[in-house]
Amino acid sequence: MDLTNKIEGDALVGAAATCVLSSGVTIIIAYENQSSIPREPYTNKDQERKFYMNNILNGSDVHCVGQIRMSKHVFYELCNALRSTSLLRSTKNMYVQEQVLIFLEIVGFNERFCKIESHFYRSIDSIHHASTLYFKQF
Numbered sequence: 001m002d003l004t005n006k007i008e009g010d011a012l013v014g015a016a017a018t019c020v021l022s023s024g025v026t027i028i029i030a031y032e033n034q035s036s037i038p039r040e041p042y043t044n045k046d047q048e049r050k051f052y053m054n055n056i057l058n059g060s061d062v063h064c065v066g067q068i069r070m071s072k073h074v075f076y077e078l079c080n081a082l083r084s085t086s087l088l089r090s091t092k093n094m095y096v097q098e099q100v101l102i103f104l105e106i107v108g109f110n111e112r113f114c115k116i117e118s119h120f121y122r123s124i125d126s127i128h129h130a131s132t133l134y135f136k137q138f
Helices: 003-033 045-057 061-068 072-084 094-107 113-120 123-137
Strands: none
Touching: 003 094, 045 061, 045 094, 045 113, 061 072, 061 094, 094 113, 094 123, 113 123
């Protein structure tokens, strides 16, 4: 009788161990298949910035005047004049056209840096630096 109880006890322990292991494997598989952090879709910020600028500068002249309060050819002449007189220059990360466009949106529409940040996909520090450079020159 003692041997039968031992065999039954070993069988119960084996069954319990198998149940725990199979539950653990099921939990691990479910955890690996589940993404715990929802991810936002990737945004190509350089492409979005260029699209926004091209939409203003290469669109219709009426749209350009509505957005930056001057026509396209006047904008490009202003950028060339600022570049040729060394008042502004392109940096490693930002061209003169972008710096002037940021400045014109801030001044022309009294836009906040947060709004400009969403249009140009730049940090608030970069926008502040670009606008400060422009203000210092004048």
